[in-house]
Each structure stands twice: as C-alpha cells, then as structure tokens.
Amino acid sequence: MIKIKNTLLPPFPRLFCNRHSNIANKPKTLNKIEAWQIHNYGDLNELQLSQMRTPVITDPDQILIKVEAASLNPIDKAMIGGYGRRIFNLFRENNLEFPLTLGRDFCGEIVEKGHNVGRSYQLGDKVYGFIPLHKQGSHSQFALVNQNHICHKPSHLSHVEAASIPYAAMTAYGGLYIAGGLLMKDVGRCQILLLGASGGVGTMAVQLLKAQKAKVVSTCSADAVPLVKALGADNVFDYHQANYESEVAARGRYDVILDCCKFGFENLPKSWKYTNFVNLNSPLLVNTDEQGLILGLTTSAGNLLSSNIFSILEGRSIRWGFFVPSTSGFQFIDKLVKRQRIKPVIHKVFKFHELPKGLEMLSAGHLRGKIVVDFGENL
Secondary structure, eight states, X not given: OEEOOOOSOOSOGGGGEEXXXXXXXXXXOOSEEEEEEESSSSSGGGOEXXXXXXXXXXXXXXXXXXXXXXXXXXXXXXXXXXXXXXXHHHHHTTSOSOSXXXXXXXXXXXXXXXXXXXXXXXXTOEEEEEOOTTSOOSXXXXXXXXXXXXXXXXXXXXXXXXXXXXXXXXXXXXXXXXXXXGGGSOGGGOEEEEESTTBHXXXXXXXXXXXXXXXXXXXXXXXXXXXXXXXXXXEXXXXXXXXXXXHHHHTOOEEEEEESSOOOGGGSOTTOOEEEEEESSOSHHHHHHHHOHHHHHHHHHHHHHXXXXXXXXXXXXXXXXXXXXXXHHHHHHHHHHHTTSSOOOEEEEEEGGGHHXXXXXXXXXXXXXXXXXXXXXXX
C-alpha cells in the first residue's frame, strides 16, 4: 500500500463546503481513502492502489461524491500510457500531473457540496455523471465533481447500471450531434451508419438515434448481431460476410458515418455514400504528445485539411469527434435514460480491488457494452 503525502491541500478549502444545519445526518467521510492511481506513465504495471487524503472542496460548484460504482473506458487505458498529457496539462493549470486517479464516470452519493450548489442536490442524494479528462477521476472511494456534470440517478437502475452510461453516451453524443452535425438536423429523417456498434459507445449510439427515430445501419461481428438488433438497429451486418460492403452500400446515402472501431475513412469502400464521416480516434492528442503543442496542432490541422481536400469537392466531410462535457447534452441523455429509451449494456462487473483485471479485459477488446467496477464493500 502506497501512502501519498497530502502536501497540496491548503487549509482553507472547506470554507467552500456547504454543510447546512443537518450536518449530523451527513454520511461520514473517511480521512484516508483508497484510489487506483498512476505515478508515472507506462503500462498497466504502473497502476497502484494508493492511500490518499479524502478530496476537499476548493470550488463552490463542486460536490464530494462517495463513489459506489465507476466504469472502465478505453481512455483510462490510454491515459496510463500518457495519451493526451500535453493538452490535459494545459487545463490542469497549477494542479500537479501525478499522482493521477483514473476514471471518467460514476454513480454515488453526495456527502458534501459547495456554496453555489442549490437545493436540487441535497446531502445523501444518489447521482450519476462524468468527470472531464483533465480532472482527477472516479476510480477512488471519494471523488470531486462539478454540479453541472451530474444528474440524479434513475430510480429504476442500480448504481452499477447507472455508472455504465455517462462517458460512453456523452462520447456518442459528441460524435453524432456535435461533430456529426445532428444538432442542426431533423434526426428522424436521417440515416446513420455505425461502424462497431456493439461496444460501449456503439450501443449508446444505437439507442440515442433510435430514441429520435433515425434510420440506423450498424456493423459488428457475427456474435454481436443479436445484441445490436435488440437495441433497435434497423439493419445489422456482420463485417466478416463476403457481401457486407455491398449490403451497406445498398442502403443508400448516410447523413453520418460514426467510426467507433478505428476503421478509418481511408478504408471506406468507394461505393459507400455519405455526408459526414466522424472519426472518434483522431490523431490530435497523439500528435501533440509526440511533437509538442505547436507542431502537433499544426500537423493535426494539416491532417484534417488534407483529408477533406477532395472529400469536400464531392459533398462530403471528414470530422473528428470527441467526448464533450456538455451539461445540456447530459441532461438530454438523462431524460432518455429515465424514460427508459436508453438502457445500460454491461459486459462484466468487477469488484474495486479487481479493477486491473477489468482493464486487462478492456485491453483485449471485443466487448459487448461496458465494464463496470462495483465498489461494494469498499465503501
């Protein structure tokens, strides 16, 4: 067990904390908690279960959450290797890079809140939500979150089910509605092609689109076809089939092709017609990590421009999609979840102390939905 010295915590932060007159009813917070952290970039061997001080509120919009469940996402594995470190460090401002706690979404209980947090969130409320990429994450017994990045937990879902939704759904939302331009369209009149529809983002994307009556064509491997069909996709094709390319082409023009599986626009068959191709694995962060901020951004701009030179002349565009920490986007998703138009799809659940095993499974790929960590007895 590694003990982390709490040298960064100033003596004043709890001035921002709203304890109210009912502090006696507030759930007890621990002085020392456990968190999965890295202290250097590398492989999964860098991941350590560390002891640390309970986070303290330093911003009046913050809420302290006792985490009950958190999901695992590909970005967690990538960040262990240093992915995005140059860009993320820009947003961290004066906060140190290490030790870094991973985890981007969660479900848990409010135990403290800042002065700006209104009456809509009370101590003891169960909430779920996401944490931006440059912040300390949710793979910790307690985590700090912004009030604009949470919603009340849907009553019909367990804490494990609720934790599986936010990051994947928000990534699908960013790719489809922001990068793909569906915010400005009548989605019910659109036809969308989802490449790799059986993973965490793909399963959320199918449900988001069908909730708005879009025509959804999806690709996946043969064993995942029943799952994607059950989620509501209009057509599902096994990408191993010999006639797969012609079947996809026969469905006509797509308003958006969302690449959830690193397919790459350069590998698209010429017979596929589309307006916008959205890549969820852009080279932007890799370029800045390897070349520095200025050269990396310049290279990325050149990559995107060169990809679009001939496409634009043909009425198409190549775009990069990202997870976007949008308050309105998450509220939109939350409404669909509470109306049971979006349902959790979970591949496997691990206990808190088994989290590295979950990341190993995540690294192996071919998931059907999400991997979730249940904190269970560790609370």
